Amino acid sequence: MDKNLKSMTTMHRMQQTGLELFYKQGFYNTSVDDILKSLGLSKGAFYYHYPSKEEFFINIVQQLVFRKVYSMLIEPVEGRNNPLHAIEVCLDEALETAEHNTMDYGFVLANFINEFNGRNEQITKYLTDICKVWEVNLVATLQKGKTDGFVERHVDSEAVATYIISSYFGIRTLMVSGNKKVLRYQYIQQLRNYFRSLSPVVIA
Amino acid sequence: MDKNLKSMTTMHRMQQTGLELFYKQGFYNTSVDDILKSLGLSKGAFYYHYPSKEEFFINIVQQLVFRKVYSMLIEPVEGRNNPLHAIEVCLDEALETAEHNTMDYGFVLANFINEFNGRNEQITKYLTDICKVWEVNLVATLQKGKTDGFVERHVDSEAVATYIISSYFGIRTLMVSGNKKVLRYQYIQQLRNYFRSLSPVVIA
DNA sequence: CGTTGGACCGACTGCCTGGTCGGTTTCTCC
DNA sequence: GGAGAAACCGACCAGGCAGTCGGTCCAACG
Numbered sequence: 001m002d003k004n005l006k007s008m009t010t011m012h013r014m015q016q017t018g019l020e021l022f023y024k025q026g027f028y029n030t031s032v033d034d035i036l037k038s039l040g041l042s043k044g045a046f047y048y049h050y051p052s053k054e055e056f057f058i059n060i061v062q063q064l065v066f067r068k069v070y071s072m073l074i075e076p077v078e079g080r081n082n083p084l085h086a087i088e089v090c091l092d093e094a095l096e097t098a099e100h101n102t103m104d105y106g107f108v109l110a111n112f113i114n115e116f117n118g119r120n121e122q123i124t125k126y127l128t129d130i131c132k133v134w135e136v137n138l139v140a141t142l143q144k145g146k147t148d149g150f151v152e153r154h155v156d157s158e159a160v161a162t163y164i165i166s167s168y169f170g171i172r173t174l175m176v177s178g179n180k181k182v183l184r185y186q187y188i189q190q191l192r193n194y195f196r197s198l199s200p201v202v203i204a
Numbered sequence: 205m206d207k208n209l210k211s212m213t214t215m216h217r218m219q220q221t222g223l224e225l226f227y228k229q230g231f232y233n234t235s236v237d238d239i240l241k242s243l244g245l246s247k248g249a250f251y252y253h254y255p256s257k258e259e260f261f262i263n264i265v266q267q268l269v270f271r272k273v274y275s276m277l278i279e280p281v282e283g284r285n286n287p288l289h290a291i292e293v294c295l296d297e298a299l300e301t302a303e304h305n306t307m308d309y310g311f312v313l314a315n316f317i318n319e320f321n322g323r324n325e326q327i328t329k330y331l332t333d334i335c336k337v338w339e340v341n342l343v344a345t346l347q348k349g350k351t352d353g354f355v356e357r358h359v360d361s362e363a364v365a366t367y368i369i370s371s372y373f374g375i376r377t378l379m380v381s382g383n384k385k386v387l388r389y390q391y392i393q394q395l396r397n398y399f400r401s402l403s404p405v406v407i408a
Numbered sequence: 409c410g411t412t413g414g415a416c417c418g419a420c421t422g423c424c425t426g427g428t429c430g431g432t433t434t435c436t437c438c
Numbered sequence: 439g440g441a442g443a444a445a446c447c448g449a450c451c452a453g454g455c456a457g458t459c460g461g462t463c464c465a466a467c468g
Contacts, residue, residue: 006434006435006444006445007444007445010445010446024322025322025323026232026319026323028230028232028233029232029323031424031425031426032425032426032427033424033425033426041446041447042446042447042448043426043427043428043446043447043448043449044428044429044445044446044447044448045445045446045447046427046446047426047427047428047429048444048445048446049445052426052427053425053426053427105321105322106318106321110318110374110377111318113377113380113381114310114314114315114318114319114377115230115318115319117309117310117380117381118228118229118309118380119229119230119233124381128381128382131378155397156390156393156394158390159389159390159391159393159394160394162375162378162387162390162391162394163371163375163390163391163394163395163398165374165378166370166371166372166373166374166375166377166378166391167367167370167371167374168370168374169370169373169374169377169378170314170369170370170371170372170373170374170375170377171366171367171370171374173314173317173318173370173373173374174335174366174369174370174373176317176321176322177317177321177328177332178332183366185363186360186362186363186366186367187363187366187367187370189360189363190360190363190364190366190367190398191367193359193398193401193402194367194394194397194398194401196401197397197398197400197401198397210414210415211414211415214415214416235454235455235456236455236456236457237454237455237456245416245417246416246417246418247416247417247418247419247456247457247458248415248416248417248418248458248459248461249415249416249417250416250457251456251457251458252414252415252416253415256456256457257456257457
């Protein structure tokens, strides 16, 4: 396993830099040479580790993008007691990260879905699968929230999940070229508003 | 003016085809030759009418994209009495169009904002300006709705507008690779839910 | 009928791209 | 310390790109 160590390290460095540049400039608009130059490596090194640019990207999606989405948006919500509150806090934190990131180019997943849509079915599938994991998890959490009395029983969990994901995709696109701070505040405020309509009526 | 007629016709054809391909494949992923080939025209014709690919695209944004957004999303809402209802109907119709379009690649505006973000400031500005027109119009309509008693007076119109735009951007991204019919239904259902939280409480 | 100019043609240039491949360095293990 | 494999180098190729430019076609006009 020791002999693999160097290889693993290089591959990991390539993936990191690759994701960074693909995210910043888009996949089709980033050349393999761009990545190599920024790493001080050569063509040979790249094609020694990866068979093609496309395969390289798929690796990045599975390794890095999925993990990112999971740790930022899925894990912090998973199985929490009060789902609406957990989701709100989670999304607010995600937006906070985006807000303070001067190099923000939108939600990675949404950006790539957009770019590959209609151009590469296979990659699109990998990306939408990540979405689906997120969605399934939201639905499960919401359903649990119903039995625990945190969510109105008549609400359509699938629809709520869709609506949450939609709004997050959208706000992240808006944030890249607007006042991040204000947008985040407005978004969370209205999300809370929306969530109120999903909560059981409290009889004071 | 008669001598301009032919020129105008050609330019218009170029813009139509240009938008179609840029929308389908992205700006950077569509070559000028692609457009020309699909029109049966030559390089000479293109550079006779437009100084550059970029300038060409800016023309398309101002001529076609703006009109499209205006006629589909702004005009049908503008100055309506019951704003929440008008917005709901308008977005539903917009999604219906998207649903029945087999060649749907998402919301034009959001796609382009995504693609040019961080790569071309000037174009990004043209695109976000269109967003702003939409937003301003939503806010105005909502404010009017307050005085007319259709919208709760304490709601933050700017925030609501932001939230509406976000969710629409997002659902259009999701629709390109999901069950359009279901997504549309879910979206409108939750939008209505959300809007309920903005309406004045009806004392039955 | 000759000339003029707007609309268009298409070969060409210089540059960049993904990918190949013969060769070199570095590591590992005997 | 030497052999063999793993990791990496960089010149090279074919194809695609935006943009150029000398030339052609043809309607309108005098």
